[in-house]
Amino acid sequence: MYLKSLEIQGFKSFADKIVLNFNSGLTSVVGPNGSGKSNIADAVRWVLGEQSAKTLRGSRMEDVIFSGTQHRKPVGFASVSLVIDNSDRTLPIDFSEVTITRRMYRSGESEYAINKTPCRLKDITELFMNTGVGREGYSIIGQGRIDEILSARSEERRQVFEEAAGITKYKARKREAERKLESTRQNLLRINDIIAELE
Numbered sequence: 120m121y122l123k124s125l126e127i128q129g130f131k132s133f134a135d136k137i138v139l140n141f142n143s144g145l146t147s148v149v150g151p152n153g154s155g156k157s158n159i160a161d162a163v164r165w166v167l168g169e170q171s172a173k174t175l176r177g178s179r180m181e182d183v184i185f186s187g188t189q190h191r192k193p194v195g196f197a198s199v200s201l202v203i204d205n206s207d208r209t210l211p212i213d214f215s216e217v218t219i220t221r222r223m224y225r226s227g228e229s230e231y232a233i234n235k236t237p238c239r240l241k242d243i244t245e246l247f248m249n250t251g252v253g254r255e256g257y258s259i260i261g262q263g264r265i266d267e268i269l270s271a272r273s274e275e276r277r278q279v280f281e282e283a284a285g286i287t288k289y290k291a292r293k294r295e296a297e298r299k300l301e302s303t304r305q306n307l308l309r310i311n312d313i314i315a316e317l318e
């Protein structure tokens with residue numbers, strides 16, 4: 120699995136649609152200060168479902184939409200598509216190429232899609248679980264992240280290892296099953312109360 124290309128439109132400093140193609144192996148992005156290098160990494164985080172404006176170096180999520188310049192009007196939405204080569208089927212989906220898309224309007228609503236089919240953020244999160252790529256994964260190491268990992272409490276550091284060991288997915292499923300179990304338990308209690316009242 121590797122990142123094949125990234126299509127950005129209306130996101131931060133990229134008003135017009137741009138397509139960045141990557142090959143397998145190492146790619147470096149170079150450019151003058153303020154030219155948008157970090158905005159590319161932000162676009163990758165964002166399309167994978169980042170919900171924190173602070174992590175994306177803004178104060179509100181709307182800050183990711185191109186806000187205009189002296190010569191250019193602001194735009195109404197931001198859209199990022201990430202194309203992944205999945206020939207090795209690392210992602211549990213039967214496609215050799217997987218495109219993840221997120222689009223956000225000024226109203227604040229976000230739309231997500233996998234291979235152009237609308238989906239929930241949860242579907243994207245689950246698709247990338249255990250691969251190290253997701254929003255919480257370790258494939259995007261931002262400035263200061265290494266220090267953060269080294270100085271984190273051991274339980275927090277453990278999450279990084281659990282993602283690498285492929286346990287995260289099962290822990291998430293366990294939590295969901297426990298939630299359903301609890302809600303069923305509550306329903307049962309209510310039914311028993313009703314039965315007791317009727318008897």
Ligand code: ATP
Binds near residue numbers: 130151155157184
């Ligand atoms: P450095 O090398 O200094 O870290 P960089 O190449 O990583 O810089 P970025 O931080 O990616 O640069 O880009 C910063 C630029 O993006 C700034 O000029 C800022 O005005 C612009 N920018 C950020 N958000 C928006 C937005 N919503 N609309 C328009 N421009 C934006």
